[in-house]
Amino acid sequence: MRLKGKKIGILIESDFFEKEIFYYEHRFAEEGVELHWLTRLWGQPSLTFYGHEYQVPFECSESFEGMSDEELRSYDAIIVPSAFVSDRLRYTEDPANELAPATQFLKRAFAEPDILKGIICHGMWLVSAAPELVRGRPVIAHPNLYGDVTNMGAIYTDQDVVVDGDLVTGRTGGHCHLFASKIIEMLAGEEDNKSSWLVSKDQYKTVNSMEERPYGSETTAFHHMGLSCNDPVATEQYYTKYFGYKRTRLVQLGDTQIVFIRLGDSYLELFQAEGESPVTLIENDGPRFAGWRHLAFVVDDVDAKLAELGDDARVTLGPLDFDDFIQGWRAVWLADPDGNIIEISQGYVDQEDLLAEGE
DSSP, X not given: OTTTTOEEEEEOOSSBXXXXXXXXXXXXXXXXXEEEEEEOOTTOSOEEEEBSSSOOEEEEOEESTTOOHHHHTTOSEEEEOSTTHHHHHTOOSOTTTOOOHHHHHHHHHHTOTTSEEEEEGGGGGGGTTOXXXXXXXXXXXXXXXXXXXXXXXXXXXXXXXXXXTTEEEESOGGGHHHHHHHHHHHHTTOSSOTTTTSOOHHHHHHHTOGGGOTTTTOOOOOOEEEEEESSHHHXXXXXXXXXXXXXXXXXXXXXXXXXXXXXXXXXXXXXXXOSOOSSOOOOTTSOSSSSOOOEEEEOSOXXXXXXXXXXXXXXXXXEEEXXXXXXXXXXXXXXXXXXXXXXXXXXXXXXXXXXXXXX
């Protein structure tokens, strides 16, 4: 049993795809999973739902509503199945002002990187009211949802199963075996998965130890980041006006110039861009493909900085509060004149136990 001690929650409602649901019920149990079926109970102790193909009854007595953060974090994976489950669960009494409880629950799960999220087929419907969850991320869904996926800003990827970090998506309910197999592999740690890039405490001690460093004890410091700009003058003015950068060097290379601007001990190197970017507009907190994601600045007050930016504050995500991690930690993401994503945050502090272990 590769997944003994693991806990998976699967959302359920009427018009579920029986073959898929029963496959999960037996396949995950075969691996030792503690499986929970979650729904909106509407104040009832339990509800009986019926399948879409054969009207097979399925009783559920657990709700995702009111689940504490501690309980949510006890799950290793949350799965949104195919068929009409998500369509029924995305109902809200006040659609103009309030997300459906199931979508709110899914947003909470997405905020927990240690929880693997699985969405298959029409399960993507549940994300439609919160497109920021998948914007800029490669996913797959039922072919009929191609327009939904692209309108949400996600990258429709023509594969039966697509993995993007802590998100696994599947094409149709008929691919549930491939979808479940990938989730099992990832939870069992049998491939590079959502946790593979994290450094363990033992590894941290090694890489943070001067004696273990392969290149000796020479001092290394971050110096600069280079930006290719559609209009280097406008970009320089933006970072100078709002973030306090100062020009420190102008390098003349024939008909072109390179400008260095400095803030504290770090620099931005500004180049004239050559041609249009092949990448579509980046939103949210930055691109999810390999490469740099965003440039971050710390301020005393995020809201005051937004007010200072005024119409130049092209917000792509937030502001968001992260009090569950650090009291007072708050951040917002913006696009600069060239569409690069900037994070502005307040309240971040280092984790004391990691600092102590590295000493």
